[in-house]
Amino acid sequence: MSVYVYCVSIGIASRSVKIQVSFPHPAPRVTDQKTAVSLCNENCIRKQGLTCLSAEVHRKNERSSRSGLTADFAEQLKDILECPVCYELLRPPVLQCVNGHSVCVKCRAYLKGKPCPVCKGKMEASRNLVAEALCQRICYPCRYKHCPQSLLLRDLVTHEAGCAYRQYSCPLVTAWHSNGSVTHCSWPLPRCEILGHAEQQHPTQVWRGSKHHVTDYNFTSRFQKFYLISAYDEIFLWGGQYMPKEHKFFGALKFEGPVNKASEYIYTFTLSNSLGRATLKVERTVLTPPFESIFGNESCCVVLDLQTIKRFSQGDKLCFVLQVDSLAGKDE
Numbered sequence: 398m399s400v401y402v403y404c405v406s407i408g409i410a411s412r413s414v415k416i417q418v419s420f421p422h423p424a425p426r427v428t429d430q431k432t433a434v435s436l437c438n439e440n441c442i443r444k445q446g447l448t449c450l451s452a453e454v455h456r457k458n459e460r461s462s463r464s465g466l467t468a469d470f471a472e473q474l475k476d477i478l479e480c481p482v483c484y485e486l487l488r489p490p491v492l493q494c495v496n497g498h499s500v501c502v503k504c505r506a507y508l509k510g511k512p513c514p515v516c517k518g519k520m521e522a523s524r525n526l527v528a529e530a531l532c533q534r535i536c537y538p539c540r541y542k543h544c545p546q547s548l549l550l551r552d553l554v555t556h557e558a559g560c561a562y563r564q565y566s567c568p569l570v571t572a573w574h575s576n577g578s579v580t581h582c583s584w585p586l587p588r589c590e591i592l593g594h595a596e597q598q599h600p601t602q603v604w605r606g607s608k609h610h611v612t613d614y615n616f617t618s619r620f621q622k623f624y625l626i627s628a629y630d631e632i633f634l635w636g637g638q639y640m641p642k643e644h645k646f647f648g649a650l651k652f653e654g655p656v657n658k659a660s661e662y663i664y665t666f667t668l669s670n671s672l673g674r675a676t677l678k679v680e681r682t683v684l685t686p687p688f689e690s691i692f693g694n695e696s697c698c699v700v701l702d703l704q705t706i707k708r709f710s711q712g713d714k715l716c717f718v719l720q721v722d723s724l725a726g727k728d729e
């Protein structure tokens with residue numbers, strides 16, 4: 398069978414990349430850039446009943462089916478989608494000069510009043526929509542150091558919000574002061590290292606497992622207590638504070654994992670009096686905002702008034718059970 402080989406140039410900024418596509422006779426006409434890009438797309442090739450140059454091309458297409466581009470072609474695109482000012486990969490919105498050279502939005506602001514760094518032509522306020530469309534087809538590395546993930550832009554924001562390598566500030570306590578305030582450790586580290594750090598530096602503030610019997614809450618003065626809970630292969634942070642002036646105790650369980658997984662967990666706070674005859678149970682959803690904002694909404698946290706505290710206290714102490722449950726049915 399005779400095979401026709403087409404070389405197609407796609408020009409972006411000052412550079413161009415050539416892709417080579419072959420067809421069995423008769424060959425389709427390549428009329429525009431969009432067609433040239435889609436010819437490299439496995440779906441297009443299959444739908445048109447065309448044959449790839451080699452089985453290897455097919456395999457690469459299969460591997461990168463999420464972006465619709467071959468791995469090699471996606472890499473070549475990265476070369477041409479580089480901002481000529483900061484050398485970072487362009488991200489939408491992509492702005493351009495009168496001749497179509499693209500710069501990122503950050504560098505466009507920096508170039509205010511200056512000509513295009515490539516051709517010295519006038520910088521326009523218009524966007525390069527072809528470059529923006531191509532940006533959606535390549536994978537960008539996660540912004541956090543040591544994270545091996547590289548994702549399409551549409552998935553990157555969600556990933557980065559919950560990335561295990563995201564910088565995190567240790568929330569546990571290094572000093573409790575007589576006025577009830579505390580000094581937080583605040584040691585900076587990736588979130589995936591918090592458990593190891595906490596077990597070494599704050600072993601008395603780490604709980605492993607999903608159920609905890611707490612017996613050390615003394616309501617004679619103001620206090621703040623924090624515990625890191627390791628359960629279901631995730632990290633949670635229990636925060637409790639007693640405000641004597643308001644005669645109120647506030648408690649909540651925060652989720653320290655990826656934000657989109659927080660809704661998979663709930664917790665139950667249970668108080669029983671010394672005879673075990675009266676029980677108070679509060680069930681809440683695990684949340685991700687800072688404690689200050691969780692405690693600002695009483696329906697989102699555990700709130701005990703003085704009367705309840707007295708009713709369930711044993712001496713000056715209040716004992717409770719904290720249970721974390723997975724709605725996704727995960728076993729602990």
Ligand SMILES: [Zn+2]
Nearest residue numbers: 480483501504
């Ligand atoms: Zn730039």
Ligand SMILES: [Zn+2]
Nearest residue numbers: 494498513516
């Ligand atoms: Zn230019």
Ligand SMILES: [Zn+2]
Nearest residue numbers: 539544546560
């Ligand atoms: Zn990441």
Ligand SMILES: [Zn+2]
Nearest residue numbers: 567582584598
């Ligand atoms: Zn720490």
